[in-house]
Amino acid sequence: MSDILLEEVSIRPPSARRGVLRRFLRHRLAVLGVVLIALLGIGAGGAPWLAPHDPDEIAIAERYVPPLSADRLLGADDLGRDVLSRLMYAGRISLSVGIAAMLVTLVVGFAIGAFGAYLGGWIDVALMRLTDVMLCFPSVFLLLFVAAFVTPSLGSMALMIGLTCWMEIARIVHAQILALKSADFIAAAELAGAPAWRIVVRQILPNTLAPILVAATLNTANAILLESYISFLGYGIQPPQASWGNMLTNAQSDFQVDAWLAVFPGLAITLAVASFNFIGDGLRDALDPRVRDA
């Protein structure tokens, strides 16, 4: 450091924020992802007002009505329930579980990664070893194991998924804080006399945020996938409450009777997951100027 002139050292962190929006908008698939998520969000969030039917309303006379029938845009299921309405209500559950689970991964991952890096010593070693151990379990196994013994609900699903998927966030947070503790621009900020809180808020947080934001977006996608699978197997959200996953529980027989019944929920899952993945990809490119040209 001694031979570097102070003004040569960037006091600001290598700016990730400049032009982030512009770069994100240039990522066409990411923009598409945002639009799709917004549409799915409106459909799910506004379901009580927008849904054409009560999702649980049974109409035996309209069993297996095909899509594009009068009044049944996406048809009706084996009990004559309106598929579009059920999809919208199911979206409320599936998207909520995905986002809530992502928040759990954030809280747990941040706590474990930050405590470890900040405190150091044997606590750090123990926490990081715990992270390593958790990564050894295929998360589907762990999740199913726990799910089978817990009364399923939106909250418990989110908690369980979150508790089996926090490891990546913890590792990122841990690595970022360790790296930033010794980064040149932090030393420069200290040299320039900036108080500690200011360093944390102005320097550490924005720098840590970028990769975490990306990981969180991808975690949301993964959580939606996991929820759908657990619910599909019958250990997640219980009918009659609809989730995209449990709407597929009878998919195997549905395919033979009325294939559309098995297609729409799967498409909804794919669209939601792909959108979050696209957004995550776009964020990664936009937030890290280095990877743009890599």
Add this chain to the structure above:
Amino acid sequence: MARYLRNRIGQSLLLLLGVSVIGFALMHLAPGGPLAVYTLNPTVTAQDIERVKHQFGLDQPVYVQYVKWAFGLVTGHWGYSFFGGRPVGSIVLERIPATLELMGSSLALALIVGVASGILAAVRRNTIIDYATATAAMLALSLPTFWFGLLGIYVFAQTLGWLPAGGIASTGGGGLLDRLLHLLLPMLVLAFVLVAQWSRYTRSAMLEILTQDYMRTARAKGLGPARVLLGHGLRAALVPLVTLAGLQLPLLVGGALVTETVFSWPGMGLLFVNALGMRDYPVLMAILMVGALVVVLGNLLADIIVALIDPRIKLTHV
């Protein structure tokens, strides 16, 4: 090398110790504990449960139970299934070949297709090929495997009738062709997600390698494009790719579980889901442990291979 190996094996053993602690804790934290199948059964009396508890040693202190359980795990005494009473070890072991067949073939297919498309995307960077590969990979990563499998069954088994809908072979055995036909669809479904990861990862690894000085040297020597790209480029990418193979194992094992349930593939995943329905703890625990063991050993193997490929590892990572 020997020291590096010793270190990595030591780390793996430590991981396995941690895995067993977590597994043990899970078993005891679950509602009803390891005896859920009895406590939830109204015809079983309190005395019966006490008797069984004593029989299984569950009235002893937790750490004694753990040591006994862990010792049993290491020595191959994995307990007995709650249903049928067969030894868990043999129940799980007889399922392993089917799972390995599915995982191995999918991984091989995914490797070939994924690495090839990743290289192509990197070389044809920012062209339509690159964008198409990237978008396809993203979509593949976003497909719910189980739904994709069901879709495949509907199209290729039920509608077209080209392939069997599930199982590992027709009833009464069947020849090699029969087994291959049964394998095809599950293998493709499981490989689909893996291909996406390989493709994306290979692309980014190759993009970095293509800008390296030694690649320019290779071209300056007058080597052919295949030799430059594979002999020099891919050779350098092997290290990150092998590492990815290790890291991908949890996804592979988890994906195998999902695929097996959809295709009634008689492997560990199907066994797990069936055991889950019956709350058959000993079997569940055994599969959880085997799954983690596969991941730990696979990562160890990946690290050893990396050390063999890259002579620098021995120096820097001791």
Add this chain to the structure above:
Amino acid sequence: MTQLLEVDDLVVSFGALRAVDGISFAVTPGETLGLVGESGCGKSTTALALMRLLQGATLRGAARFAGRDLLALDEAAMRRVRGAEIAMIFQDPGTSLHPLIPVGEQVAEVLRAHLDIPATEARARALELFRKVGIAAPEQRLRAYPHELSGGMCQRVMIAAAIACGPRLLLADEPTTALDVTVQAQILDLLRSIARDSGMAVILITHDLGVVAGLADRVAVMYAGRIVEAADTRTLFANPAHPYTRGLLGAVPQLDRGWDEDLPTIAGSVETALAAKGCRFAPRCNFAYAACAERPPLEAVGEGHVAACWKVR
């Protein structure tokens, strides 16, 4: 005299940027030509353009090498030239060698790419080459990886690979820049003796005038993508014509100068050059006048001595 390489009005552009802006020079067989200039002046780009190793660049002009135009060859024919007839060595031998391939194999593969010989013979020849470039304990070194060798040793391996097929021209791009001073001298000695013994021509690209003085028969000075002066080495050092060359020579530290005298420098920076319409050195030149708004042609100022400057015609 018949020329080995004749570059005629070579232009290399990346989009709108002309990195090399119409240069012409020639190399006779066995001759060592020094290509001198500061970083970014286009000298490395020139070499890579001759090897057709630039990606995303547009090449114009001609480069006749032994009866063919390098710029017009198809890729397959060019591949037979690279490494066999024209070889190249690079600035940083550490990163220019593949980190995961034993160095012996990296030499042997050039032989196998161009000559139809079995692996064992390629290996034996690689061993010979290692001896020739002065690598101690060559049998063991064949199996070594680059990270196990010093920078100078790596450059010897690069040279061994370059001369493996007996090329008629070697492009040496800053071959000693990344090396320690004592090692630099050894590598230069090695290049000199190899060139002399094999009759191989060398284009030595460097920013170091000392390197040129020791090795080159003739020197071409480049500035901002153009050749501003060329002459045989003795003439150029004794009697530089172009103001830029004079500035360069003036900026070399000298022992007989007083210890408290400032080192003369050339005012300004090369950034101004690419915008200049006429003579690109004009914005930094003390002698610039009205005529310099036009591009000065490279004209003879003495026997075998050319310069591109209106003042010295």
